[in-house]
Amino acid sequence: MKLFGCVVLSVVGLTSVAAASETLTLDAVNSAGPSERVEKGVSPVLIKAQVLLDRARFSPGVIDGLNGENLQNAIKAFEKVKGLKVDDELDDEVWTKLSEGSSDPALVEYAISEDDVRGPFTFIPDKMEDQAKLDRLSYSSPQELLAEKFHMDIDLLKELNPGKRFDAAGTSIVVANVAHGPKDDEKDKEKLAKIEVVKSEKVLRALAKDGSIIAVYPASIGSEEKPAPSGTHEVRAIAPNPTYTYNPDYAFKGVKVKEKFVIKPGPNNPVGSTWIDLSVESFGIHGTPEPEKVGKAYSNGCVRLTNWDVEALAKMVRKGTPVEFLD
Incomplete structure (x- = not known):
């Protein structure tokens, strides 16, 4: 897609x-x-x-x-x-x-696996035009992969593991214990009835049929150039590992190209690891290559979550799930 x-x-x-x-x-x-x-x-x-x-x-x-x-x-x-x-x-x-x-500890020791360090890892240029030249927007380093895997800030990962190498399989490191079980995902999928995007609070809420809250995620919502919509819409499709197509009509700051171009998939793609397409042309709920900015900076018009939060949400929603934007 x-x-x-x-x-x-x-x-x-x-x-x-x-x-x-x-x-x-x-x-x-x-x-x-x-x-x-x-x-x-x-x-x-x-x-x-x-x-x-x-x-x-x-x-x-x-x-x-x-x-x-x-x-x-x-x-x-x-x-x-x-x-x-x-x-x-x-x-x-x-x-x-x-x-x-949960009675499980907040931090646990984790042995870095071969998959964590196998790569390939990619240097990600700042300009979107240069990103379009890459075959895939992979993680830039094992540190970035591990930080995202455990929902952590890279600086905190380093602080908790002074002197440790993150590029050597078998190395034991301290990480956040954030895993959710598959049974929890299935249970939440059965319960989810509606999504609310609350612009003033910069959060997205997943609700059950009785109105109870299943999950709350921080979100960057719209921008002055491209504000988020209002009213109720619905999920049209779910796309893991999406490509991103830039349209020059958006006139994003710093992008000078006058023709459309496509950026390949990967966690450092401009829309991250997952896209949840909405029934509003060119709008969706998606991930980000900059999780530390979620909830603190504007998106380019859509609803931006961390990659791990949008992946969790994607497991719960289905085609037709209503999404209400609250002003």
């Missing part, structure tokens, strides 16, 4: 970096709880909260250990669904409800 349309660690000096590394350990994160102090910058408490929210399908976006807007929105959505006071605070009640969902 051809498609049309569409976290920096703050540390000061070497002492701060060393101090951060000392506190960011597997044990420190797994033992964190409501009594733990939330540190400035990357915090073990926030890493654990992000992992637990991700597993509960209240996605914080990229797991980076930072107290950003996506995390706050995820906590508020979780509080609302669980009938708690909505104040985006990680208090005892929130921790209790999060812990009820």
Whole structure:
């Protein structure tokens, strides 16, 4: 199918970096709880909260250990669904409800596999015209592949694994424990009845027939040049590994080509690893090569999620699923 349309660690000096590394350990994160102090910058408490929210399908976006807007929105959505006071605070009640969902540790050790390092890996140029010359927009490195596989920010992956090589199979590294089981995916597919895209909150909600929330994902929604639509539409098709076709009528900033061109598939494609086509010409729900910007920057008119969130959503939706855009 051809498609049309569409976290920096703050540390000061070497002492701060060393101090951060000392506190960011597997044990420190797994033992964190409501009594733990939330540190400035990357915090073990926030890493654990992000992992637990991700597993509960209240996605914080990229797991980076930072107290950003996506995390706050995820906590508020979780509080609302669980009938708690909505104040985006990680208090005892929130921790209790999060812990009820799973007793598995937030961080685990993982042995890098041959598939993780096999590649091929590709240097991705900034200009879309140059991207169109590539045979595939693969991951740029094993680090990027592993970070996306475990829903993590690359800087956090490095911080949790000081001195480790990410290009050697068999190397044991610490990663976020975010896996969802196939049975959970099937159960959610049976329940999903509707999608809501809430522009003001920069989130996408997956709803069951009774109106209960199945999942919440942070989203970049539209732009000034190409605002997202309003009203109710529906899913027309689902395309894994999509190509991307640029139309010069879009006049994206920095693109000077006056003719249409096609960018090949891959996780670093402009629309990421998955495209969910909507019954609005040139609009869809899709992934991104820049997961750290989801919920924080405009998309090129569509609804942009992280690759892992749109892949999870694609397993739940079917042709004809209604999608309502709320202003």
